[in-house]
Amino acid sequence: MNLETPNVDLPSTDKEVVPEKIEDEEINEPLIHCELCDAELVHKLAQVLLPGLSTACVDNTSGDIFRTPGSVAAEMRKEMVDYITMRSEICVAESIILDNAPDAEVSDHPYDIISDFVEDFAATKRNLFSRVSGWVLSEKREDKIDDFVQEMDINGFWPLDRREAIAQVLLRNVDFKSEFHCDQKFHSVEELAEHVVNCGFRSLICTNEGCTATFCANHAEQHDSICPFKIILCEQKCSAFIMRREMDRHCITDCPMKLVNCPFHNLGCQSPVPYSLISQHCSESFDSHLLHILHSVHKEANEETLKHRQQQLEEASSLDYLRGLQNLRLLTSKIKEMDSKLGPLVVIGTKEDTEEAKDDASSETDEEKDKSNAADEKKGVPNAAEETKDASISTEEMKADASIVIQECNN
Ligand SMILES: [Zn+2]
Ligand SMILES: [Zn+2]
Ligand SMILES: [Zn+2]
Numbered sequence: 001m002n003l004e005t006p007n008v009d010l011p012s013t014d015k016e017v018v019p020e021k022i023e024d025e026e027i028n029e030p031l032i033h034c035e036l037c038d039a040e041l042v043h044k045l046a047q048v049l050l051p052g053l054s055t056a057c058v059d060n061t062s063g064d065i066f067r068t069p070g071s072v073a074a075e076m077r078k079e080m081v082d083y084i085t086m087r088s089e090i091c092v093a094e095s096i097i098l099d100n101a102p103d104a105e106v107s108d109h110p111y112d113i114i115s116d117f118v119e120d121f122a123a124t125k126r127n128l129f130s131r132v133s134g135w136v137l138s139e140k141r142e143d144k145i146d147d148f149v150q151e152m153d154i155n156g157f158w159p160l161d162r163r164e165a166i167a168q169v170l171l172r173n174v175d176f177k178s179e180f181h182c183d184q185k186f187h188s189v190e191e192l193a194e195h196v197v198n199c200g201f202r203s204l205i206c207t208n209e210g211c212t213a214t215f216c217a218n219h220a221e222q223h224d225s226i227c228p229f230k231i232i233l234c235e236q237k238c239s240a241f242i243m244r245r246e247m248d249r250h251c252i253t254d255c256p257m258k259l260v261n262c263p264f265h266n267l268g269c270q271s272p273v274p275y276s277l278i279s280q281h282c283s284e285s286f287d288s289h290l291l292h293i294l295h296s297v298h299k300e301a302n303e304e305t306l307k308h309r310q311q312q313l314e315e316a317s318s319l320d321y322l323r324g325l326q327n328l329r330l331l332t333s334k335i336k337e338m339d340s341k342l343g344p345l346v347v348i349g350t351k352e353d354t355e356e357a358k359d360d361a362s363s364e365t366d367e368e369k370d371k372s373n374a375a376d377e378k379k380g381v382p383n384a385a386e387e388t389k390d391a392s393i394s395t396e397e398m399k400a401d402a403s404i405v406i407q408e409c410n411n
């Protein structure tokens, strides 16, 4: 709501400022203006006019048994156009007032300015009934306004092209910063014609196949950056080129780089892995997967004990041929078999050792975190944070395991 202008009384026109450009033309030879402006915004402004008119008509006739919105529409439209045009013409003076009051939080976007004019006009047209009866807040009013908008639309009461013509005039009047219309002037028709083909406000149609969007040349880049029909490289960098609007679907279905759980997820490997890199991951994370398997076999054992067991396994036979094996069941059964051949587990960590082990483990963990993070970044493996979490969890588990060992020793 524009705070600087009264809602009810029309502002006086005494303060009207004569635009500079008219002086120019009087002094020099007449100049020809480029008429182009932001077509999208003009369209948007034209959309504001119909609901505005409907609101004025409905509020003006609510509770009145002799008049309907339709019966006042033609007269109301004329009044509204006169009112908002006049407001837009004196808007330069208002903007000077605004500039002098920088604290006032009033938008200077043409859309907001013109919406306020329309709203102000409708507010002046409320009859006594709609002012005192709580009508303004009722849902019935909203429905009636929507219905009347539709009715006018269907009957072609105020066609879009006429509304756009008015919107264009309004826009030129209130766009002080020339952000949405071209303010260039020329000495000859030829000069103008030369300019128009390069004007930043000339209308363009999107060249991406399937897209029908139109926009002014100034916004071409902006549209391109969001155009749903533009073909772009897969966001997950799988080397496929995909239409932007298909990207989400591609990324969670066909994309070879979509993230999936590691086959050893249930055993504790929490890092999501790009689908096409599972075998690489299984090979690279073989040692940690092996530990996870050993942990599932010897649930009570602590980390040190398991690491020792892992060493024993590796010394007993080369495990290289198992690297890259993605079949959890196969790998688990092979490891179990080899593990059972090694005989009973050697528990590592006495009461004193355990205290030291705990300290070592926690100081090591920090280092390991750094190392693993750095390594992860190099490999491009996602969710380094998850890995880190694993490290801290295993420290916790170690402490728990240590206390079990202590209990066992005491018994
Ligand atoms: Zn231009
Ligand atoms: Zn497009
Ligand atoms: Zn992809």
Ligand SMILES: [Zn+2]
Pocket (backbone or CB within 6 Å): 262, 263, 264, 265, 269, 270, 271, 281, 285, 289
């Ligand atoms: Zn894994």
